[in-house]
Amino acid sequence: VDGRQAVDAVSLHAVVLAGGSGTRFWPWSTPARPKQFLPIGGAESLLVRTVQRIGPLVPTERTWVVASAGLAAEVRRHLPALGEDRLVVEPCARGTAAAIGLAALAVAGVDPDAVLAVLPSDHHVARGAAFRELLAVAAERAAEGAVVTLGVPPTRPETGFGYLERHGDRVVRFTEKPDRETAARFVAAGHLWNAGVFVARASVLRSVIAVHLPALHRVLEHIAAGEDAFAEAPGVSLDHGVMEPLAAAGTPPVVGLRADVGWSDLGSWSALAEVGAPDASGNVVSGTPVLIDSARNIVHTDGGTVALVGVSDLVVVRVGDSVLVCPRERSQEVRRVVEALAGGSE
Amino acid sequence: VDGRQAVDAVSLHAVVLAGGSGTRFWPWSTPARPKQFLPIGGAESLLVRTVQRIGPLVPTERTWVVASAGLAAEVRRHLPALGEDRLVVEPCARGTAAAIGLAALAVAGVDPDAVLAVLPSDHHVARGAAFRELLAVAAERAAEGAVVTLGVPPTRPETGFGYLERHGDRVVRFTEKPDRETAARFVAAGHLWNAGVFVARASVLRSVIAVHLPALHRVLEHIAAGEDAFAEAPGVSLDHGVMEPLAAAGTPPVVGLRADVGWSDLGSWSALAEVGAPDASGNVVSGTPVLIDSARNIVHTDGGTVALVGVSDLVVVRVGDSVLVCPRERSQEVRRVVEALAGGSE
Numbered sequence: 306v307d308g309r310q311a312v313d314a315v316s317l318h319a320v321v322l323a324g325g326s327g328t329r330f331w332p333w334s335t336p337a338r339p340k341q342f343l344p345i346g347g348a349e350s351l352l353v354r355t356v357q358r359i360g361p362l363v364p365t366e367r368t369w370v371v372a373s374a375g376l377a378a379e380v381r382r383h384l385p386a387l388g389e390d391r392l393v394v395e396p397c398a399r400g401t402a403a404a405i406g407l408a409a410l411a412v413a414g415v416d417p418d419a420v421l422a423v424l425p426s427d428h429h430v431a432r433g434a435a436f437r438e439l440l441a442v443a444a445e446r447a448a449e450g451a452v453v454t455l456g457v458p459p460t461r462p463e464t465g466f467g468y469l470e471r472h473g474d475r476v477v478r479f480t481e482k483p484d485r486e487t488a489a490r491f492v493a494a495g496h497l498w499n500a501g502v503f504v505a506r507a508s509v510l511r512s513v514i515a516v517h518l519p520a521l522h523r524v525l526e527h528i529a530a531g532e533d534a535f536a537e538a539p540g541v542s543l544d545h546g547v548m549e550p551l552a553a554a555g556t557p558p559v560v561g562l563r564a565d566v567g568w569s570d571l572g573s574w575s576a577l578a579e580v581g582a583p584d585a586s587g588n589v590v591s592g593t594p595v596l597i598d599s600a601r602n603i604v605h606t607d608g609g610t611v612a613l614v615g616v617s618d619l620v621v622v623r624v625g626d627s628v629l630v631c632p633r634e635r636s637q638e639v640r641r642v643v644e645a646l647a648g649g650s651e
Numbered sequence: 652v653d654g655r656q657a658v659d660a661v662s663l664h665a666v667v668l669a670g671g672s673g674t675r676f677w678p679w680s681t682p683a684r685p686k687q688f689l690p691i692g693g694a695e696s697l698l699v700r701t702v703q704r705i706g707p708l709v710p711t712e713r714t715w716v717v718a719s720a721g722l723a724a725e726v727r728r729h730l731p732a733l734g735e736d737r738l739v740v741e742p743c744a745r746g747t748a749a750a751i752g753l754a755a756l757a758v759a760g761v762d763p764d765a766v767l768a769v770l771p772s773d774h775h776v777a778r779g780a781a782f783r784e785l786l787a788v789a790a791e792r793a794a795e796g797a798v799v800t801l802g803v804p805p806t807r808p809e810t811g812f813g814y815l816e817r818h819g820d821r822v823v824r825f826t827e828k829p830d831r832e833t834a835a836r837f838v839a840a841g842h843l844w845n846a847g848v849f850v851a852r853a854s855v856l857r858s859v860i861a862v863h864l865p866a867l868h869r870v871l872e873h874i875a876a877g878e879d880a881f882a883e884a885p886g887v888s889l890d891h892g893v894m895e896p897l898a899a900a901g902t903p904p905v906v907g908l909r910a911d912v913g914w915s916d917l918g919s920w921s922a923l924a925e926v927g928a929p930d931a932s933g934n935v936v937s938g939t940p941v942l943i944d945s946a947r948n949i950v951h952t953d954g955g956t957v958a959l960v961g962v963s964d965l966v967v968v969r970v971g972d973s974v975l976v977c978p979r980e981r982s983q984e985v986r987r988v989v990e991a992l993a994g995g996s997e
Contacts, residue, residue, distance in 0.1 A: 597988065609972030613977070614981060621976050628957040629958050635960060638961060
């Protein structure tokens with residue numbers, strides 16, 4: 306059931322990456338309250354739901370969270386049952402490769418045979434049981450030495466994602482953020498979206514980092530020896546620094562599993578349309594706005610009176626003292642507001 | 652200068668109608684804080700600017716304000732110099748005919764020869780000096796026995812206004828809220844918008860009310876005799892109850908003066924485009940919103956952070972706990988929000 310039986314044979318640990326500082330859900334998300342701490346599309350925060358989702362497969366004592374020092378207290382508040390030493394603190398932001406390397410070091414110190422499931426903390430997965438079954442399969446393949454990644458069947462030629470090109474279940478190429486035309490070709494060819502989930506033995510991760518990111522490997526050796534060397538790690542993502550060259554090299558194998566699990570990266574306000582239930586006019590609403598002759602809007606309000614009259618296809622958000630108005634198809638540009646606020650006199 | 656010399660010959664009193672309870676500027680205006688108390692398009696409230704505008708022509712001791720009991724305290728707060736007995740309180744809302752009749756009674760009690768200039772308290776006039784010159788001319792004509800009204804040269808075939816049809820300067824017909832086609836014909840024919848400003852002797856007003864609104868006349872007689880009869884007055888506007896039949900009857904003459912004075916009734920949020928200065932992208936802004944790739948919007952905010960990304964031709968308002976988003980051309984429909992809030996469970 307839920308893949309639990311299959312995975313009992315391997316020592317599966319979860320490494321939840323909670324260091325993200327994205328501001329794509331401004332004004333709901335802020336640098337002090339990034340997306341993973343928000344209850345987007347559910348009652349609990351995305352971080353809590355990430356841990357709950359894998360709960361039947363990975364018990365709390367094998368669940369690890371990586372986060373920056375500034376977010377550590379918030380992680381503890383959301384996950385009070387997290388073990389004292391299961392929170393791995395990044396001394397500074399150096400991208401996911403360094404964060405995952407640091408976590409792999411910590412897990413291997415406790416369990417040298419560990420298989421790690423590296424999970425983003427700010428994604429939505431509609432079908433948790435299907436996700437766990439897939440993760441159990443991934444754990445088996447990882448125990449055999451593969452580096453496994455989950456690939457989501459695309460629903461649109463999205464240019465903001467990475468794509469996995471497979472031969473059989475072998476990933477032969479990672480392509481980050483293709484242009485529109487290439488993305489359309491990838492979708493037609495059956496390539497998958499990179500969901501940012503990786504499963505591998507801690508020892509395998511260590512060796513592929515040694516081959517493809519030797520600078521990070523040296524830093525991790527210093528840290529293992531008790532030195533404070535994290536700041537010297539190269540600031541690069543695992544996808545770009547390790548998975549891309551690994552897929553090209555082909556050894557150990559990169560396995561891509563098709564993940565039809567109702568996934569969304571919740572990359573912008575417009576993604577709420579994927580996880581929320583629209584009303585009769587197609588509005589996706591949280592809070593209690595007043596909607597008059599208004600259709601297909603995404604409205605989020607935490608109080609007060611928010612009224613829309615005769616508007617369509619907008620994102621309208623009120624959180625505390627802040628208000629956002631933006632067309633749905635431009636909600637990716639919300640970061641420009643955050644930049645303006647950081648750079649301006651506001 | 653400013654018509655002061657001309658008007659010295661007549662005893663001109665101003666009757667400022669401050670009983671309006673419109674909610675067209677929701678959420679800035681509310682039933683407890685109607686439009687006349689808001690500093691729309693200026694530093695002072697519309698009520699204060701109305702009184703200041705006529706100041707060079709009408710001294711404080713000849714300035715009267717009519718308002719409901721619920722708004723009396725707010726009127727005093729805005730006009731601390733207003734004489735103790737110069738605030739005429741309407742016991743209940745019965746439309747402008749009854750309000751003006753009540754005020755005429757009060758003024759005539761002090762000055763039987765008074766000429767009244769009846770002025771809305773919630774309009775904008777860009778050219779105050781020109782307005783005063785016109786009012787002085789109106790006062791002279793009124794002293795001679797005419798009922799004088801100001802007519803604004805139309806800038807669009809507005810269907811929400813009343814129109815004055817003139818032969819020479821004689822108004823021969825009032826038409827309220829024509830349909831689109833009729834409005835276009837009126838504009839082409841040179842008809843004027845009814846600005847809601849009336850100038851007449853108190854004694855003339857009394858007699859035209861007696862002829863055209865005998866029910867109101869009787870109520871005013873009872874009030875003059877010390878009775879508490881206001882609630883029995885017919886609830887009708889002066890335009891509809893008196894001016895329309897008076898223009899048709901032709902005696903005493905209704906004189907319409909062309910008022911090219913930069914007038915706006917500020918009938919909805921979109922009217923701010925007429926009184927505010929647009930930025931380089933055509934946005935008319937009060938407060939300090941963050942505007943990114945956004946054009947021709949009307950934005951009003953009293954604090955917090957209000958951000959617009961990639962939107963155009965919208966009204967976006969944040970006042971206190973409330974937010975409004977509406978296309979400019981539909982800002983007349985804001986009343987539907989107020990109705991929804993009054994009728995709903997919100």
